[in-house]
Amino acid sequence: MKLTDFDFDLPPALIATRPARPRTAARLLLAEGEGIADRRVSDLPGILRAGDVLVLNDTKVIPARLRGSRTRATPQGDATAAIEVTLLEPVPDGWRALAKPLRKLRAGEAIRFGDALSAEVVSIAGGEVCLRFDAQGDAFDAALAQVGAMPLPPYIAALRPPDAQDHQDYQTVWAKRKGAVAAPTASLHFDAALLGRLAAMGIEFVHVTLHVGAGTFLPVKVEDVTTHRMHAEWGEVGQDAAEAINRARAQGRRIIPVGTTALRLIESAAGPDGRMQPFRGTTDIFIYPGYRFRVTDGLMTNFHLPKSTLLMLVSALMGQDRIRAIYDHAVRQNYRFFSYGDASLLIP
Template sequence: MKLSDFDFDLPSDLIATRPARPRSAARLLLAKGDDIVDQHVFDLPQILQPGDLLVLNDTRVIPARLTGTRHRATGQGEAAAKIEVTLMEPEAGGWRALAKPLRKLRVGEVIRFDADLSAEVIEIADGGLSLRFDAEGDAFDAALQRVGAMPLPPYIAAQRAPDAQDHTDYQTIWAERAGAVAAPTASLHFDAALMDALRARGVEFVHVTLHVGAGTFLPVKVDDVTTHRMHAEWGEVTAEAAARIATAKAEGRRVIPVGTTALRLIESAAAETGVIAPFQGTTDIFIYPGYQFRVTDGLMTNFHLPKSTLMMLVSALMGQARIRAIYAHAVAQRYRFFSYGDASLLLPERPTGLGRASSEA
């Protein structure tokens, strides 16, 4: 299985830099079996069935991009230089991060982001660094809200800088547990009116948590995709959530994760026995064609980057030839792509198939 199998031509003007307004006005490509229908997200109450269980990721994106100044003692006093930091993931005693320019930093130096937030460089290794902040808990969260910018994906950040509107746009309406540095973007299409309409339809919801890491944007660098190693992310499926998902499966109701993050987490929670179970810890599950889905009956997701692991995931769910046709239709009909783009609802008509997954979880 080659990386080129998951490539396609995407006109750059189809990359969305702002979301639809209102959120549920985004277009929705409904792919059910061999059929493709062009609809909108606000049509979901007419598409979904009573009893369908939507799995929602309640992670909260932190404003992970910080601009500060490096302070270094010199023989003539203290020298300062501008440093841009992107937080990647928490670690014992601090945060793993990227910094530009990294070459200017030394272990022991302090980066000041404002009068009330600084971080000491603890380690520099593997193209990144470890930082220990002088604030913790609620104080740290408040400081990030004050000085941080939302960590927009590289394909958006290359076209415009983050602004105050992104603090709302790049956050789901049910975000609760802080820790992600990228949004579960399929969930960005939901607003209060749509949630009310879905409840009235008899659609049910269950929340899980996967703190999406910046590794979600890392390119696949191997030609044989089966040798790719996924980044690890922390997630939790509570006992209550697992029980509700298990009940839906037992009753023959559809379990439809909203977003690839929710899908990867519930499949990780069923990896040992094939049956959903409570889960807490890191997962690096890699889903590609041939994988046997244990829990997932469908998927709502945005349109993904060529040659990405997410293209491999949706190809595993729908089949490679089918996904190529779906994406060709999306490009021809000028759907908007990536994090702030339009959505698809992928509903395979076949039962879950046989196959494999790669995971170190």
């Protein structure tokens, strides 16, 4: 299975840099059975069935992108230089982070992010830096909210800088548990009114948590995709969530995760027979064609990058030829792609 099997031509004009407004106005490509229909996210109550279970990722994106200046003592006095940091995850010594430019950093240097926050470089290894901040707990969260920017995907950040509007746009309405450095973007299409309409028609919501990491944007660099190693992300499926999914499956109701993050998590927590177990820990599950789905009956997701692991995942769900036809249709019909783009509902 070659990486080139998952390539396609995407006009740059179709890359969305802002979301649809209102959220539910985003277009929705419905691919069910052999058909394709052009709809809107607001049409979901007329598309889903009473009793369907939507699995929602309740992770909360932190404003993980920081711009600051580093200070180093020199014979001529203290020297400063600009630096950009993207936080990855907390570790016992502080925070794992990416930094640009990394090659000029040295352990022991101080980095100041405005007046609200500063950090010391603890160590540098493996293309990452470990930072120890001068604030912890609630004080750190408050300072981060003041000086941090939302960590937009690289393909958006290359076109425009993050701004205040992204603090709202790049967060789901049910975000609860802080820890993600990328949003579960299919979930960005929902608002409170749509959730109310779906609940009224008998849709059940199950919340799980997967803290999406920056590794979700890493390119696949091997030609034989089966040798690709996925990044690990922390997730949790609670007892109530596992029982709700098991109950729905026993009753013949459909399990439809909203987003590839929710899908990867529930597939990680399901046994070979599809029975869900509570799960807490990291998952590096890699889903590509040939994978046998254990619990997933459908998927709501955005449109993904060429040659990406997410395109491989939807190809596993729908079949490579079917996904190729779906994406050809999306390009011809000018659907908006990637994190702030339009959505698809894929029902094998």
